[in-house]
Amino acid sequence: MKKNILTLIISVFIGTSCTAKDIFTNTNLSLSDQKATPETVSLYKKLNQLTQKGYLFGHQDDLAYGVNWKYENGRSDVKEVTGDYPAVYGWDIAGLEKDDAKNIDGVPFDKMKQYIQEANERGGISTISWHFDNPATGKNAWDNTPNAVKTILPGGENHTKFTSWLDKAATFFLSLKDKKGKNIPILFRPYHELTGGWFWWGKGNCTPEEFKSLWKFTVEYLQKKGVHNLIYVYNTGSFSSEADFLSNYPGDNYADIISFDSYQNNNDKNGEKFITEVQNQFKILNEIAQKKHKLMALAEAGYEAVPDPKWWTGTLTKAIGDYKISYVLLWRNHGWQEKEQKMHYYAPFSGQVSEKDFVDFYNLDRTLFEKDIKKALK
Structure with missing residues (x-):
């Protein structure tokens, strides 16, 4: 059984009555939404408590498909390797704004809703991003034609179109209900990777003030x-x-959680650059999180096709180090990409070269998967 080492250590110094609950009450964390549902408030508290035990492991589109399979109920590449599901499930709602039946990665929205409900029933947590189209040009999210943001702010020529998109997102979020009819809490990550210039909302494509206005309008409108x-x-x-x-x-x-994305690539085969970058950014982020009383996360990470057999314990674990982060989410297991003629996946599957090391990673005290959530909160 994975142990709560930190609480044990603290207990030695300040008495055995110290619990994760006490640690939460001694912080000034509070949700930005003052009308957040009780379930959402509860999840935020749990996320904070869990940082005292370790960090949650997440995987994009985990239940929808994996390497060489799609839409098989209960299946997961992560589960087939470890015997456990991820603690966090990543999804994307791009396509919703156009009334598409499937999202940008081909996942039907009705299935996505089913997977989110199933994960929630088991105690899992879902996070949603939105790679939605450029509202000014009608092209995809990577069309970084400048000034699109300006056109969707109040008074802009695409503002009405944008609010209709937000209406569709609101309808989807409100449709995510558990068996008791309660809304399922979601970690919503809009306008992600905003410091890069590759998305229409990114750096250089709008001013900081325009971006802030967009974010605030989105939150307030929803x-x-x-x-x-x-x-x-x-x-x-x-x-x-x-x-x-x-x-x-x-x-x-x-904002409730502050995060960044970071990937290792093939010109960094031993992972030194990745480890250094993630460590440097967590050092900065940790100071911000303490000052602002926010949780922090590595919201996307990975090494495509995981060619390093010891990547999990030798690189990712070192990159995160001792920082108290809420979660790390690995990108999706698409499998073979015909157009690019290469394999595209970020979590191991049965027979993959890093499979054994991933099991070792799973068995670390600080890595929390779905079964660990309930154990850790006892």
Whole structure:
């Protein structure tokens, strides 16, 4: 059984009555949405408690498909290797704004809803991003034609179109209900990797003030529509300083988790660059999180096709180090990409070269998968 080492250590110094609950009450964490549902407030508290035990492991589209399979109920590449599901499930709602039946990765929205409900029933947590189309050009999220953001702010020529998109997102969020009819809490990560220039909302394609206005409008509009089951995740790409990270930050009343994305690539085969970058960014983020009383996360990470057999314990674990993060989410297991003629996956599957090391990673005290959540909160 995985142990809560930190609480044991603290107990030695300040008495055995110290619990994760006490640690939470001694912080000033509170959700930005003052009308958040009780279930959403409860999840935020649990996320904070769990940082005292370790960090949650997440995987994008985990239940929908994996390497060489799609839409098989109960299946998961992560579960086939470890015997346990991820603690966090990543999804994307791009396509919703166009009334598509499937999202940007081909996942039917009705199945996504089913998977979110099933995960929630087991105690799992879902996070949602939105790679939605450029509202000014009609092209995809990577069409970084400048000034699209300006056109969707109040008074802009695409503002009405944008609010209709938010209406569809609100309807989807409110449709996510558990068996008791309660709204399922979601970690919502809009406008992600905002410090990069590759998305229409990214750096260089709008001003910091325009971005802040967009973020605030989105949050306020969804809440006006009765959406109170979201925990808002502010997410950047790489950054070099506190000022850099906070340049587009909308304010403490509009964000609940602060995070960044970081990937290892093939010109960094031993992972030294990845480890250094993640460590440097967590050092900055940790100071911000303490000052602002926010949780922090590595919201996307990975090494495509995981060619390093010891990547999990030798690289990812070192990159996170001792920082108290809420979760790390690995990107999706698409499998073979015909157009690119290569394999595209980020978590191991049965027979993959890093499979054994991933089991060792799973067995670490600080890595929390789905079964660990309930154990850790006892």
